[in-house]
Amino acid sequence: MTDSTRADARPEDSGSAGAAADSSGPEEPISAPEASAGAKVRVGDRIFSGIATGSGAFVVALIAAIGIFLLIRAVPSLQVNQVNFLFSRVWDTSDPDDLSFGILDLAWITVASSLVALVIAMPVSGGIALFLTHYAPRALARPFAYIIDLLAAVPSVIYGLWGALVLAPVLDPVASWLNGNLGWIPIFADGNVRADSGANVFTAGIVLAVMILPTITGVSREVFQRTPTAQIEGALALGATRWEVVRTTVWPFGRNGFIGGSMLGLGRALGETVALTIILSFTFAPPNYSVFDAGATFASKIALGSAEFNNNLQVGAYISAGLVLFVITFAVNALARWIENASGKEKA
Known part of the structure; x- marks a missing residue:
């Protein structure tokens, strides 16, 4: 192969490689399968999340209830x-x-x-x-x-x-x-x-x-x-x-x-x-x-x-x-x- 032939062949090779690279980039979404798999929440996760959220809300409600109880019982005595x-x-x-x-x-x-x-x-x-x-x-x-x-x-x-x-x-x-x-x-x-x-x-x-x-x-x-x-x-x-x-x-x-x-x-x-x-x-x-x-x-x-x-x-x-x-x-x-x-x- 002559030098001119090699020169003509190089752009084609590089072009085909670039085309392959360009075609392979957008055709392989890596994160899409992981995101779809992660979007599916297991039943155990939902139950644990609900229990944790409910426990936190219960503690806050309990503290508020104690404060309200003390206030309600104290007001009549404070008034007299x-x-x-x-x-x-x-x-x-x-x-x-x-x-x-x-x-x-x-x-x-x-x-x-x-x-x-x-x-x-x-x-x-x-x-x-x-x-x-x-x-x-x-x-x-x-x-x-x-x-x-x-x-x-x-x-x-x-x-x-x-x-x-x-x-x-x-x-x-x-x-x-x-x-x-x-x-x-x-x-x-x-x-x-x-x-x-x-x-x-x-x-x-x-x-x-x-x-x-x-x-x-x-x-x-x-x-x-x-x-x-x-x-x-x-x-x-x-x-x-x-x-x-x-x-x-x-x-x-x-x-x-x-x-x-x-x-x-x-x-x-x-x-x-x-x-x-x-x-x-x-x-x-x-x-x-x-x-x-x-x-x-x-x-x-x-x-x-x-x-x-x-x-x-x-x-x-x-x-x-x-x-x-x-x-x-x-x-x-x-x-x-x-x-x-x-x-x-x-x-x-």
């Missing part, structure tokens, strides 16, 4: 209340025809004990979570984490008895020292019970801190474990110490998750009933807004007032307090979820 519900320190529901109930003192004891617990539990839980995820050997981390998780299985009444009979005598010298040397600070001033009595917000806060420890530690541990390995190895390759790795990579990555777990622990502390009833319910004197106060929280007040649940208006007074606790707890948990979602978006 003789004092300001939010700012009064009086709680007298003995006479259904002359109800006087306010939640100011209940709110103080509830919030103060929960905040004391949070201030103590947050650094301890964060330290435990960091130790288990980045310092402890694997053989020690797993059983230690299991022991921490077991704290959540201890009944509240056991915590209450432990706090009143075992922990309170141990804390009496500490409480006396704080009251004697820092009493010029209002939070450590004299309360409505003796500082060394053990039956005060100070003791209750420490007991609550132990109770919420597994919640905060569990969430924090899961978040810290998800720190990207590439970031940790990069910091180590640059010569960072283990603490510098934690400070520059692990903590920034898991900070929002740690705060979200702390908010979940706070919600747990706000609703505690039995333990705080055992520790704090030794006086009916109004609190002095000190950590050495005793009294009732929202939950313990409702528990202690069960003997008065024989009149709709009296019951409505306690339900009004329960409604406030419901709103506070719901708001705290919603804040925790928002913080976790914001953390996830930042990482993405």
